[in-house]
Amino acid sequence: MAPVSQVLQQAADLFKGMPNWNHPLVMANVIPPANTAAIVAAMMTQVFSPNIIEGEYAWDVERTEMETSAILADLIGWDTNKAGGLFTFGGSGCYFYGIKYALTSCLGMDSRCNGIRTDAKVLVSQQGHYCKMNSTDWTGLGMENFIDIDTDETNAMDFEHLESVVRELHAAGTPIAAIVCTMGTTDAFAVDPIEEIRKLVDELYPLENHPDGVGRPLIYADAVIGWSWLTFKGYEFEANPLGFAPKVLADIEKNYNAISKVVHADAIGCDFHKTGWSTYNCSVVMVRDLHRFQELLSRPGSAYLQARTCYNPGLYTLEVSRSGSYSMAAWATLKFMGYNGFRSIxxxxxxxxxxxxxxxxxxxxxxxxxxxxxxxxxxxxxxxxxxxxxxxxxxxxxxxxxxxxxxxx
Ligand SMILES: Cc1ncc(COP(=O)(O)O)c(C=O)c1O
Known part of the structure; x- marks a missing residue:
């Protein structure tokens, strides 16, 4: 045994030598300093251990997942009564959820019971994040089943190449589970042409022919870098009340216009620990139609977790114990920063x-x-x-x- 003061001194010493993300000379990778509201809100969950697996444990903490998702759905431009979001472990966790959703949607429920027996494809640009490998590997689809699509001189997906690959696979009857649109690549901030991709999917795989979604590609937007530009929704660019310099304003408008096309996605990954100045880590995967997601991914409940409230994400999430720290941190961040806080930063x-x-x-x-x-x-x-x-x-x-x-x- 050791006195708590001694243990905490030893614990504090473990941070020696690591980068201080708050220091103005530290600019490594996509790690911003966390805002105080998020830090304190997340720390509260460490004290009280709310489990957001189902509504009864900690209803008001659960609400932070629903409210944050509704705020994001509104920024995205989705129907806030239909869309929903699940907080999970990082941008790669969101991606993993996106690919699992896509596989179940495209290959049907059987793929969940009897396993993935079809080489469905995942199309993603060459500049897309390498966690395309994590997701195809860990879902059991296999890393040989993602197809790299060329990128253009701006590092965005080359639509012509994508179109030819999609048409070829369609003609051959090879299912495409997902087309991943990177909405802001990590370095160049290239945004893939999601609007054109949506048109192509709707043309080749019309909903009338795929009423249950089976056989139809799902569009997953990896917007972990780009999502926060959505906070410029409603900004009066002409009046420019925050007084940005003309060249900066032009870039902001360009970024906002590009990211606003994310509305065409079926599911979107957003990282608050990247461009949301929240605690590490803190991510939410948004789905346009939460009801469909629930239907596709639900499992029978356990003997001791009944649906006592209207919100029971543990029936369809990967995680069982679900920490409230991510959603509390994101909720506190949105409340604290508001539109203008994000815009100013x-x-x-x-x-x-x-x-x-x-x-x-x-x-x-x-x-x-x-x-x-x-x-x-x-x-x-x-x-x-x-x-x-x-x-x-x-x-x-x-x-x-x-x-x-x-x-x-
Ligand atoms: C574009 C993009 N997608 C996905 C990820 C993976 O996110 P995470 O590291 O939070 O798992 C990153 C990480 O940098 C990224 O830049």
């Missing part, structure tokens, strides 16, 4: 980014920005050594890629 980051690109990089002859066209958070620049200076192990002219991700104000 997102726009403020782009203000800094333009300063970095236009004032710092352009004035430094040894540095070149190589992604000027990108309007996301990432600035990629190359630093050339000055001619005549020789570092021990590098040749003259050797260039270093540096990725500068701005998440801090």
């Amino acid at each position: 997102l726009g403020g980051i782009l203000e800094l980014q333009h300063y970095l690109r236009d004032q710092v990089i352009k004035n430094e002859p040894t540095v070149v920005c190589v992604n000027e066209e990108d309007s996301g958070f990432v600035t990629l620049f190359r630093v050339y050594q000055k001619f005549g200076f020789k570092a021990p192990s590098f040749e003259d002219g050797f260039l270093t890629n540096l990725i500068f991700i701005q998440y801090l104000l």
Whole structure:
């Protein structure tokens, strides 16, 4: 045994040497500092252990999952009475849910009872996140069954290539379980042409021919990076009340217009621990039709968990014990930041980014920005050594890629 003070001192020491995400000089990967409301709300769940598997355990904490999902559904432009969301473990967890939903939707309930016996395909762009492998592997579909689609010079999915692959598979009768649209790639913030993809799916697989969805591809939007630009919904771009500089405003509008097309998805992954300044981790997978999701993925209940309230996600979630910390953190974040909090931070980051690109990089002859066209958070620049200076192990002219991700104000 040890006194709690001693254990906590030892625990605190374990954090020594790790990056401090709040420090202005730490800009690694997609990890922002968490906001205070989210930290405290999530910590409350560590004290009281609400389990959001079903309504009776902690109804008001459960409400944070429903309310947060409704707020997001409204931002997306979905019917808030039909859509729903489930908090889960990270963007890869959302993706996993999306692929499982797609497989059940496309291959039917039998695939859940007797296993996946058909090589359905998952189409995803070359620039899509590598967790396409986690999902195809862990669902049992197999990693050989995702097909990489080419990307164009903006890093977005090349629609022509996608269309030819979809038409070929359709003609051959090979089921496509999911088309994954990355709505904001991790670095370049490229957004796939989801509107055209929706039109193509509706043309080749009309709902009338697939009333129960079987045989029809589901569109999953991996919007873990891009979702928060939806908070510009309703922003008066002409009046620009938050006073963004003209170039920044143009980028914000471009990003908002691109991400607003996510309305065409059937399911969407959103990470609050990335572009939501929430605690680590904190993700929600949104589904356009929660009732359908419930019907497709429900299992018989257990002997001791009856449907005592109208909300029983444990009947269809992957997880059994479901921590309330994700939904509490996300709910607290939305309440705390509101539309204008998100807008100020997102726009403020782009203000800094333009300063970095236009004032710092352009004035430094040894540095070149190589992604000027990108309007996301990432600035990629190359630093050339000055001619005549020789570092021990590098040749003259050797260039270093540096990725500068701005998440801090
Ligand atoms: C586009 C994209 N999708 C999915 C993921 C996986 O998310 P997570 O790391 O939260 O599981 C990431 C992570 O960076 C990502 O950038």
